[in-house]
Amino acid sequence: MRLSAEDTFRKYGDRIFSAAFSVCRNRADADDVVQDTLIRYLSLDKEFESEEHLKAWLLRVAINRAKDITSSFWRKNTVEWEDYMDDLAFEEPKDSHLFEAVMNLPEKYRAVIHLFYYEDYAIEEIAVILRRPAGTVKSQLNRGRALLKNMLQEEWNDDE
Numbered sequence: 001m002r003l004s005a006e007d008t009f010r011k012y013g014d015r016i017f018s019a020a021f022s023v024c025r026n027r028a029d030a031d032d033v034v035q036d037t038l039i040r041y042l043s044l045d046k047e048f049e050s051e052e053h054l055k056a057w058l059l060r061v062a063i064n065r066a067k068d069i070t071s072s073f074w075r076k077n078t079v080e081w082e083d084y085m086d087d088l089a090f091e092e093p094k095d096s097h098l099f100e101a102v103m104n105l106p107e108k109y110r111a112v113i114h115l116f117y118y119e120d121y122a123i124e125e126i127a128v129i130l131r132r133p134a135g136t137v138k139s140q141l142n143r144g145r146a147l148l149k150n151m152l153q154e155e156w157n158d159d160e
């Protein structure tokens with residue numbers, strides 16, 4: 001199963017961007033990841049079993065490419081993600097607050113939280129995408145949730 005470049009971008013571009021942004025925390029780098037991921041897809045001579053297989057492959061490539069970018073010398077000398085908050089659109093103001101909390105998590109928890117809650121992947125599927133054992137993904141998801149709960153609870157208590 002193969003999709004055209006246009007169809008792939010139309011169907012998965014936003015998801016690739018979201019996954020990349022959750023790792024890079026930078027709009028320009030996330031845009032680059034989308035482009036790199038689609039170029040890699042187009043240059044790959046492979047048939048995918050299903051659309052779900054294609055989606056998982058695209059997200060895995062995007063997350064790995066985003067990690068490469070974040071560990072590069074040039075990336076370490078760029079503007080922080082907070083400077084882009086005004087450019088992002090959220091349906092509800094509380095979504096912006098939750099997004100900020102997620103972005104403040106360590107990367108290993110951010111990627112797992114993103115794939116689980118925003119992309120609706122099961123733990124086993126996330127393990128395949130991130131190439132980690134399912135037990136590791138499950139514990140990272142639980143630890144990420146606990147960190148989020150503590151961060152949001154502290155902010156809520158501070159507002160009282």
